Amino acid sequence: xxxxxxxxxxxxxxxxxxxxxxxxxxxxxxxxxxxxxxxxxxxxxxxxxxxxxxxxxxxxxxxxxxxxxxxxxxxxxxxxxxxxxxxxxxxxxxxxxxxxxxxxxxxxxxxxxxxxxxxxxxxxxxxxxxxxxxxxxxxxxxxxxxxxxxxxxxxxxxxxxxxx
Numbered sequence: 001x002x003x004x005x006x007x008x009x010x011x012x013x014x015x016x017x018x019x020x021x022x023x024x025x026x027x028x029x030x031x032x033x034x035x036x037x038x039x040x041x042x043x044x045x046x047x048x049x050x051x052x053x054x055x056x057x058x059x060x061x062x063x064x065x066x067x068x069x070x071x072x073x074x075x076x077x078x079x080x081x082x083x084x085x086x087x088x089x090x091x092x093x094x095x096x097x098x099x100x101x102x103x104x105x106x107x108x109x110x111x112x113x114x115x116x117x118x119x120x121x122x123x124x125x126x127x128x129x130x131x132x133x134x135x136x137x138x139x140x141x142x143x144x145x146x147x148x149x150x151x152x153x154x155x156x157x158x159x160x161x162x163x164x
Contacts, residue, residue, distance in 0.1 A: 006021070007021050007144060007147055007148040007151055008020040009139075009147075012126070014132040015128055015129050015132055015134075016127065016135065017127045017129075017135060018125070018126050019124070019125045019127075019147055020122060020123070020124045020125075021123055022120050022121070023120065023121050023122075023123060023155060023158055024158070024159075025120070025158040025159075025162060026116060026121065027114045027116035027121045028089050029121075029161060029162070030089075030154075030158065031088060031090075032089075033157060033158065034092070034112065034123075035059060037055040037056070037057050040057065040067075041055050042153065043151075043154040043156075044067070044154075045069065046069060046146035046150055047145060047149050049071050049072050050069045050070065051071075052068070052069050053068050053069065053070050054067060054068035054078070055067055059081075059083045059086045059094060060083050060086045061083050061084060062082065063082070063083040064082055065080070065083070066078070066079070067079050067081075077098065077100070078099035078100075079096055079097065079098050079099065080096070080097055080099070081095065081096045081110070082095045090113065090114055090115075091112065091114070092110075092112040093109070093110070093111045094109075095108070096108050096127075102141075103129070103134040103141075104134040105134050108127050108128060108129045110125060110128075111125070111126045111127075111128075113126075
């Protein structure tokens with residue numbers, strides 16, 4: 001499976017982070033991997049050593065999505081998202097808040113878009129924070145390496161799904 005194995009991360013304006021990666025799979029399949037709990041549990045894990053222990057998904061307008069991760073030492077990280085817009089298989093918009101806000105304000109608006117061209121899907125995540133300070137702290141946190149590890153697992157999942 002050949003794809004753009006590099007996660008592109010950039011600052012946009014003074015409050016946004018944009019993350020983009022191309023997957024060698026049709027949009028419907030990539031979208032499904034983002035919206036089905038049984039698939040999310042297999043790839044949305046961040047850096048090695050974490051597991052997803054809660055995965056409740058409802059991205060519909062007003063719906064609530066809940067993720068909780070745990071690492072080998074028992075530390076937990078939880079996040080709740082409230083759906084703003086859900087347009088399968090093109091777009092998901094939600095407001096996210098971590099249980100323990102680790103950046104100023106602790107809330108962000110996340111927009112996921114999925115664009116297919118020639119059988120490959122570009123997944124773009126745009127996160128808009130409440131302030132530049134929050135955005136800058138997240139950029140410096142090393143979160144990109146956790147996202148990249150998750151996307152590598154997603155790529156492998158997509159390849160195994162297409163192979164069957």
